[in-house]
Amino acid sequence: MSKQPVAVVGVGQTKHVAARQDVSIAGLVREAAVRALADAALDWADIDAVVIGKAPDFFEGVMMPELYLAEALGAVGKPMLRVHTAGSVGGSTALVAANLVAARVHGTVLTVAFEKQSESNAMWGLSLPIPFQQPLTAGAGGFFAPHVRAYMRRTGAPDTVGSLVAFKDRRNALKNPYAHLHEHDLTLERVQSSPMLWDPIRYSETCPSSDGACALVLTGERGAARAPRPPAWVHGGAMRSEPTIFAGKDYVSPQAGRDCAADVYRQAGVTDPRRQLDAVEMYVPFSWYEPMWLENLGFADQGEGWKLVEAGVTEMDGDLPVNPSGGVLSSNPIGASGMIRFAEAALQVRGLAGEHQIDGARRALGHAYGGGAQFFSMWLVGSDRPDR
Amino acid sequence: MTTAAELLAGIPELAGAEPVTRVTIPARLEYTYSPGSAQARFLTALPEKRLLAERCPQCTRVYVPPRGACPTCGIATPEQVELPHTGTVTTFCIVNIAAKGLDVEVPYCYAYVLLDGAHVGLHARIGETPYADVRIGQRVEAVWDDRRLGPSLASISHFRPTGEPDADPESYRRWM
Numbered sequence: 001m002s003k004q005p006v007a008v009v010g011v012g013q014t015k016h017v018a019a020r021q022d023v024s025i026a027g028l029v030r031e032a033a034v035r036a037l038a039d040a041a042l043d044w045a046d047i048d049a050v051v052i053g054k055a056p057d058f059f060e061g062v063m064m065p066e067l068y069l070a071e072a073l074g075a076v077g078k079p080m081l082r083v084h085t086a087g088s089v090g091g092s093t094a095l096v097a098a099n100l101v102a103a104r105v106h107g108t109v110l111t112v113a114f115e116k117q118s119e120s121n122a123m124w125g126l127s128l129p130i131p132f133q134q135p136l137t138a139g140a141g142g143f144f145a146p147h148v149r150a151y152m153r154r155t156g157a158p159d160t161v162g163s164l165v166a167f168k169d170r171r172n173a174l175k176n177p178y179a180h181l182h183e184h185d186l187t188l189e190r191v192q193s194s195p196m197l198w199d200p201i202r203y204s205e206t207c208p209s210s211d212g213a214c215a216l217v218l219t220g221e222r223g224a225a226r227a228p229r230p231p232a233w234v235h236g237g238a239m240r241s242e243p244t245i246f247a248g249k250d251y252v253s254p255q256a257g258r259d260c261a262a263d264v265y266r267q268a269g270v271t272d273p274r275r276q277l278d279a280v281e282m283y284v285p286f287s288w289y290e291p292m293w294l295e296n297l298g299f300a301d302q303g304e305g306w307k308l309v310e311a312g313v314t315e316m317d318g319d320l321p322v323n324p325s326g327g328v329l330s331s332n333p334i335g336a337s338g339m340i341r342f343a344e345a346a347l348q349v350r351g352l353a354g355e356h357q358i359d360g361a362r363r364a365l366g367h368a369y370g371g372g373a374q375f376f377s378m379w380l381v382g383s384d385r386p387d388r
Numbered sequence: 389m390t391t392a393a394e395l396l397a398g399i400p401e402l403a404g405a406e407p408v409t410r411v412t413i414p415a416r417l418e419y420t421y422s423p424g425s426a427q428a429r430f431l432t433a434l435p436e437k438r439l440l441a442e443r444c445p446q447c448t449r450v451y452v453p454p455r456g457a458c459p460t461c462g463i464a465t466p467e468q469v470e471l472p473h474t475g476t477v478t479t480f481c482i483v484n485i486a487a488k489g490l491d492v493e494v495p496y497c498y499a500y501v502l503l504d505g506a507h508v509g510l511h512a513r514i515g516e517t518p519y520a521d522v523r524i525g526q527r528v529e530a531v532w533d534d535r536r537l538g539p540s541l542a543s544i545s546h547f548r549p550t551g552e553p554d555a556d557p558e559s560y561r562r563w564m
């Protein structure tokens with residue numbers, strides 16, 4: 001039996017905030033799931049399986065939270081599966097769910113990802129001393145800052161490029177009611193004068209710490225035909241991994257990321273991503289990663305990504321808008337952040353992105369990465385049903 | 389949205405009770421680490437101020453600290469290589485905020501030091517120089533901490549500039 005095309009018919013998010021004091025983790029994920037079901041005009045009984053993802057259990061200190069979330073997600077009597085691939089988990093969770101539908105294992109799958117950073121200490125969770133290394137890594141920022149410096153050195157990019165990305169994403173977030181940061185008074189000067197946390201990364205070039213969840217309802221052709229609103233069709237999806245440390249690893253442009261993108265474009269029949277894609281939601285937790293991923297994902301030649309940023313190409317009105325939702329720089333419920341990228345790409349091609357809609361978007365990429373830039377997951381969604 | 393107080397209001401026995409919305413439960417982590425033979429050799433050589441690496445018989449890359457196997461070739465790396473205490477800064481950042489539980493004073497310079505003869509960078513602190521002077525390509529040497537010599541990388545206090553001319557970028561370009 002051949003694979004069937006997969007459609008996104010429901011998208012749900014919580015309003016991402018620093019601390020959701022009014023709900024538990026179960027309440028948070030259920031809120032996103034209820035919204036995704038409402039978008040799809042489906043009920044819990046229509047769901048055949050649940051696939052859930054989050055970042056390391058160490059963050060909230062709740063071991064295997066999926067055990068206690070089964071009933072909140074309507075999974076009683078149904079298969080439930082937990083996915084983990086560090087920061088890329090939201091993306092890989094959606095891909096596992098999509099593959100279950102494509103393979104005709106389940107008809108309609110609910111997939112959910114979350115993080116409740118207010119109940120967590122991610123920086124501590126990511127800075128655990130290990131005996132064979134000097135205890136020097138201060139959270140994700142401390143880990144990634146040297147690689148940002150290597151990018152700046154390698155390409156000769158001006159110091160200001162990171163601030164341009166941060167200012168753009170924070171401005172875009174003002175158009176997204178679900179975004180965590182709504183900094184109406186932010187100016188480019190303020191971004192550029194914010195404190196250096198991990199030199200060369202400044203405070204305003206860093207993602208916030210958020211509570212939030214995201215949910216998607218995925219189904220096949222028959223489900224898509226019944227959906228009340230336009231679906232987003234999955235044209236390609238892939239994951240790749242590589243070791244955290246190996247001789248010759250390119251931290252600035254990891255091979256696994258390049259291979260993952262190439263696989264997705266091949267599946268979707270995309271030969272010139274810069275021209276053929278209308279919007280990109282990429283995982284940019286520190287602003288400099290936008291030019292870095294522009295190169296890694298084939299939107300720019302090596303060393304040229306920062307020039308697209310400077311030329312305004314990735315602005316909302318540029319010819320390759322990146323993170324019209326405001327991106328990870330404006331909302332970062334870690335485990336959900338990858339799924340939010342996938343969801344926002346789907347909203348764009350469904351024409352349902354509201355104020356941050358890119359007019360006429362027909363093809364969009366959702367991208368996530370995690371670990372020491374070692375796990376990658378991406379999908380390419382379109383408004384047309386794939387013809388293969 | 390129903391608040392906790394509204395929910396409690398429906399239960400007479402709980403009239404006037406303060407709603408519990410959050411409790412903090414401290415988490416602590418202690419574990420016993422079994423380094424295996426490759427890392428055990430590396431760790432036990434540190435008190436003697438020796439840096440033991442391993443070379444992969446297939447791709448000839450030299451790993452420090454050694455892991456006993458090559459992550460690229462997936463084979464055992466039995467050949468021991470002793471490395472000098474000098475190397476090149478391949479990249480770095482200046483950390484200005486303290487991570488909870490990390491015993492380092494901020495700001496500090498966190499760098500990847502490619503020891504001469506190695507093909508992966510060692511995580512290290514750079515000291516004895518103004519941070520504004522630290523640069524990619526800078527030549528540095530290990531400074532051992534005689535009070536903390538033991539089977540841990542804390543045996544090396546930090547790396548400091550040697551004063552040599554910067555390394556040729558071609559010598560480290562592929563290993564940064």
Ligand SMILES: [Zn+2]
Pocket residue numbers: 444445446447448449458459460461462
């Ligand atoms: Zn090898």
